[in-house]
Amino acid sequence: MEAHVERLEKVWAEPAGIVSFLTSVDHKRIGIRYLFTAFAFFVAAGIEALVMRAQLARPREGLVSPETFDQLFSLHGTTMIFLFVTPMLSGFGNYLVPLMIGARDMAFPRLNALSYWIFLASGLFIYSSVPFGLAPNDGWFNYVPLSEKAFTPDKNIDFYALGLIFITISTTAGAANFIVTIFKLRAPGMSINRMPLFCWAVLATSFAVIFALPSLTVANTMLELERNWGFHFFQPAHGGDPLLWQHLFWIFGHPDVYIIFLPAIGIVSSVVPVFSRRSIVGYEWLALATVLTGIVGFGVWVHHMFATGLPQISMTFFSAASFMIVIPSGIQIFAWLATMLTGRPVLKTPFLYVLGFVVVFVIGGLTGVMFAAVPFDQQTTDSYFVVAHFHYVLFGGAVFPIFAGVHYWFPKMSGRMYHELAGQVSFWLVFVGFNLTFFPMHVSGLLGMPRRVYTYPSGLGWDAYNLLSTIGSGVLAAGILVIVLNVLWSLRRGAPALSDPWGGNTLEWSTSSPPPHFNFPVIPIVRSADPNWDLEDRRQDALRLERGELLLVDGHQTLATTVLEGEAEEELHMPSESIWPFVLALAFSVVFFGLLLHLYGVATLGCILVAGSIAGWHRPQRELQDQ
């Protein structure tokens, strides 16, 4: 047995040092990088938000100029959506999906590395606008014609449009990778109805990404063609239509809300059963609700456009669809509640964040239902009521689960426990701070305060609510700071974690904390939806390890299984470290900076480099056989 493990160590070990940093394809390293990088963007966007709140603390405050304010909210929104929540959840997916399904890596490890490098490069691309004062300034949905050259002549919008096209490459590649991984690399016996709900969520999200992102890319490509090449897709004077942008954007944008939200509820569905000490109630219902949300999410985009003067018939249709999307959320909420009601809950930090999530998300969901009512939407859309609503949904629906996940999987990822008391303190600060920041915005919205205003006059009844909001954002920031300090402290000083500190039900808890490079010394065999609670099965795994069965020690190997039943099909050889993903991301950066600066020679050179890197990537490699 020792010999087998040693051999696995040797086959999967990645050399230390800077080179290995650039060439690693280990999904766990990549996942953690995703988490850290996305969190860094969260801090940036959080600081932007705090400056905005300071500016709005009092009427007619003059802390920042109007132009700066516009850049702040545009950058804040764009960062939070594209550079924080989505990649943060990709980070969890990357780290966890292979571990949860009993695989040794993602299906396409190099593509996975590429996804990360492109995410980083496109994030830096967008943020490189900041030192020049040219950050995107027309909001995160960047409506035309304001974003056309005639009204925003500088490069702010080119940073936005090209940056988003750039990051789409990363997200799309990541989604394809998740789909194949989840369909093909599950441990034998993990039929699709035994798959962890987190994987269901990642699967549904990945399909949504594949279908939604092209619309965003098309819209931004058209915008760049208009801005730089004299095309007229959106200009009425030339037979175009500004509403075309809105349709294209929201055909992407609304599903994107679910792209953000689904993996987050996957985290919730992971935490709830473990801390309620019982198998989740209504597994099939939850899986179905996840898939349904992903699908119905494509049928509601027009509710972002109810005030544009569309015909009533079409609004009524989209209104009905928007009301309908409540049902899957209802299933989820009540399945979690039923699990808690019939379980024996343990109130640790991850579970507290989940409870906070339920409270906050129910409020966000209820205001969401209100927006499905066309006349109410037409009254309050683009007011602070919307700002309140989408923070309840995005912060409540995604960031609370993310914080739950950070605490829940911290022991697995780091091998150390976080500080429980600090965790609980952070929860209460975040929960109180969050509500203090965003609840008053419902009121200021109903009192008529529009969103995206850099200042407001006094005397309209908005002052007190804005001040409260600003105070709340300080409390919220303090809570987040406690999380950061807790993580940094615990990484060094935390008590060593066992492989399964929570009594978890999924396979990541069956391997050591942190897991070895190869995840599992022996590919586990699964017979239920809570495999780590099947003690007998896990003992059988240990026995097979001793007998030397199903070890797959000849190179980077994992097992491919059938899509539905999860029956063993073949042994797969996975590629190992490579520098090409990094080089390819650099080459893409050259293309995008070339396009940004109108240096078409440079862009062409970049394209050649891209082709070259792809060729290098595919050059046949000697199999990493015996030593």
Next chain:
Amino acid sequence: MRDQSTLKPASHAAQAIADLWWILFVVSVIVFFVVVALLLVGVLRRRGGGEPDRSTSRGATKFVAIAGVVVPAVVVISLFFASVATLPAVSPAGKNARMTIDVVGRQWFWDVYYRSRSIRTSNEIHIPVGVPVEIRVTSDDVIHSLWVPRLNRKIDVIPGQTSSVVFDANKAGVFRGQCAEFCGVEHGNMALLVIAEPQTRFDRWLTNEAKPAPASAGLSAFVGSGCSGCHAISGAPQQSRFGPDLSHFGLRQTIGAGTLTNTPEQLADWIRDPQRIKPGNKMPKLGLPEPEIQALVRYLESLQ
């Protein structure tokens, strides 16, 4: 009193929306407290942990089906009908508007045009109380949105497209509104006032607005200082539509689309340096000598 609150309706349409809001609000409060109660019972009743319970519970699944599907379905279907029932009240169609006013959204002010009487003004819409008035909106530049919460829903103001909303005030008053679609740097200072007055006062206002400004020394100063290169005053030789129409400016209540109150001091401030007051707006600082500014202020305030 210049309230912009959706909860203080001053028209049938705004009332219908506010009523819908209260329905939505009450239903939401009930749902919220039910969920939170269940949550508290769930986590506080039988705490403790222990070995995982792996039984499947029929009762629990039934609970999910009823509380998670049947009840929400009934609730949202009812709300859907409540919403559809409110639609006619806020839609332009079906209303017999007795008057039409054209409003053009501009970066960052509102042009107002009473076509039937050839009257132009800016940043202020006068309407008679109790008369449904169709407001037809379009834009010359980017997308704006006309939102006067106490009178009706908002309507986006989109270039190349004309849309309508009906203002039918059921009481006299001054109702503040504001642009509600981000339209560039001064989006935050793009307000307007809707002034609803009894029919007779409204008619008097119309008759007064229709009078052109007489030729005077003030008018020549206005032309001489270059103001008429951007601003129209009815009766003036040049009618530029680049900036807001200033006919009868002395009667208007605000300066800079709601940024300042129309007093002689604040008007002088505005003419002295509009960029300090509303940074980025399209009226440049002209650097006029002080006496000329005072003369312009006197003239503009005299335009009653």
